[in-house]
Amino acid sequence: MSAVVDITDLRIAFATDAGTVEAVTGVSLQVNAGEVLAIVGESGSGKTVTARSILGLLPETARVRGAVVLSSKDGGSSSDVVPLRGAQLRELRGQDAAMVFQEPSTSLNPVYPIGWQIIEGLRAHGKLSKKEARAKAVDVLRRVGIPDPEHRIDHYPHQFSGGQKQRIVIAQALVLDPGVIIADEPTTALDVTVQAEILELLRRCRDDFGAAIVLITHNMGVVADLADRVAVMYQGEIVEQADVRTLFSSPQDPYTQRLLAAVPRLGQGVEHTRARAERRAPGWAEAAPVVEAKDLRIVYPGRLRQPDFTAVDGVSFSIRPGEVLGLVGESGSGKTTIGRAMAGLTKVTGGSLTVLGAEMNGFKERSFRPVRERIGFVFQDPASSFNPLLTIAEAVAEPLVVHKRAKDPRAARPRVDELLEAVQLPKAFGDRYPHELSGGQRQRASLARGLALQPELLIADEPTSALDVSVQARVLELFDELQKELGFAALFISHDLAVVDLLADKIAVLYRGQLVEEGTGEEVLGAPKHPYTQRLLASLPVPDPDEQAARRAHWEQLSSS
């Protein structure tokens, strides 16, 4: 088999404010025709930079050494991309290699119809008449599964759903029939159910179009589902390269082993939940719930002629003291809205939501303030949830100072040190600023801040979705330990079923603002009743190529019926 892309000893360095930073140090890699090569690694491992160098898509501050030889699909010509500039580079882009970006909603230009954007690429490379180009665009749209392409070709990006937009981006990449497609986290921004469809489409890109795919991802489930071969990157180097089955069954490098061990798997939590249930004191089930929602409705008022948007529609649930409720659903299902309503950040418009005895429907900030002392909140993005001008110690001390447990951050320092220790951060980190910590460290500090007042209720809104897998595992472990020790009740919001399964006593599945299923992990994940839960479960890729193949067959059956 011939190599479409042949990378030899690639070194990439960036000029930054802090001097030269080496992002890639000596990578050699080959992509064969018609195969899917997955490059996996944590953020900052150089996987995106490596893949982008194939298209010459690096910023001006980059300095590239080594060779990236790109061959055309028919094998007729090949050239080294590294020294190419301007017109020569443009000649290759699209024709020999194309790119699919992470976020479909930003990689399409909102002011042009999608057809125009596909034809733009066609006309840049060939002397096609308008009619021919349009016919070709319609054809490629049909092949990526856009219904009624003759008509929809003139629609604008906002008229398509997220999954359809990603299909259009893929169509844009496919239209010139390139030898290799670089897909940079193509499904990360999408919901699990949509992700399964896009993965299916990418597989067809390989089978029907014969394109090789360089898949950049951090999701091991996606790798198991789609890849033929895997390259694991760590700190700018490839630590392991293997066939996908070999890699998952017998990883050689210690880093790969750690990475695979950190991936949460479905079903891991069952034992754990049972053990927790047994430890409970008798009479626990009769205790007054910490949070009780009855027929909860949250409506966002529509703007200018648009109808109101009902984010949460008649949801009822309860959280008892010391219980962890996992709230799962795709984006737009209303899970974050429920969390925010519990913290008093979003107004409740109907039904009743009682948090620690306070009614949230029509609450007054002044009377709710004492209750806030008993609630902790952990935000999704640790990068933005810390004031960049305060040190970690000052930020963690903030709740203590606000609720007059300490006079000023300095007086709170002993308690802050305790808290940092509890989340396994060195005391000295208290004097650092948020940007000097890594994502995982920041999220642990965020957990420390959430727990500073020893709350009875902790609301964690996707606390690990911005983190790398290996970091996520440690944060989850820590969360579990702290919960066991301090015994707070928690609402754990996540889109990842496997993560929720690890921690939660009870899982609630939200779908379009409605609670479709609730129960223990065993019930919901083991024997899902609602069709949406079944679909959700089936579309979740598991990090095991053989098992995933079987699951994929099941999913296809489920989606065709």
Add this chain to the structure above:
Amino acid sequence: MATATTPQTPGRRRTWRRLPVVHQLRQSVGLQRGMLVAGLVLMGVFVLTAVFAPLLAPYGYGQLRDAAGSFGAQQSPSADHLLGTTVGGYDVLSRVIWGSRTALYVIVIAVLLSIVLGVLLGLVSGYFGGWLDRILVVIADAVYAFPTLLLAIVVAIVISGGQSKMWGGIFAAAISITVVFIPQYFRVVRAETVRIKAEAFVESARVIGASNWRIMVRHVLRNATRTLPLILTLNASESILTLAGLGFLGFGIQPTSAAEWGYDLNRSLSDVTSGIWWTSIFPGVAIVLTVLGLTLVGESLNDLADPRLRTRRRAADTPEAAAEVSVVPGGTLAAPGGVADLETGADR
């Protein structure tokens, strides 16, 4: 106030290297650095001249005679009067030197007043929003619609009846400038506040139960003031021009109360046609250099604040040690030894 209680960690952070202008100076490279340094030198000369005016100036600003008798009008440069004398019989060099003092007073008062009021209004308006916000924005827009100088003239007349003593004139100029500048600070701070209000760390403060006032002072204000040094320098140069414009149009300060460049330019109008160059050139050059210095500093701060406009040294061919990329996400400025390492190789 709440902001004062920062536990200081000795020697590591908040050193002089992290001060606004110093930090940028260390960060800059090549032409941008040249511009910044030139601007800072000009500004330094201006401030020093103003501070040490009594020592530097050979005569007083309103002095017409010394022991040897009257200076005489429109004398060409000589050993006694290095830059000659004006039509009114004042020493040009002394007037130029004393004039820097007046200019500095006006800058300081105008900028302080407008910054305090503008920031406060912007913060309140942006944070609370609602009808107050709408009214303030409309007023700010209305002030923008006035020509600066016209507004300044009106205020000057209201305050001092047009002609005045030193402090009256300085305040007239300063307040008229303040009125014009408040909307600028107001808008910048308001826009930043609206942006920061939506950030997760402000929400996290709200969840904790912090009061509005605490959130505004501790979390919003300090993050909203990043662009202020930049507007400050640009406004300072504009305030000098306004002061000079007022003086030139005859709304300035009496020559016996204080020296003022715009007034001197006005008086030298007739000299220009009769070949007496020294009375107009020197005050004019003083204005140009001061404004140029302030503008250079402002513009380079602007460029340096924007990562896309900031030039960096090209990546070296053989980096000493490969840095770990993931360790300092978004935090390269304070990376361990980062800026310091840059500096050692910077000059040559």
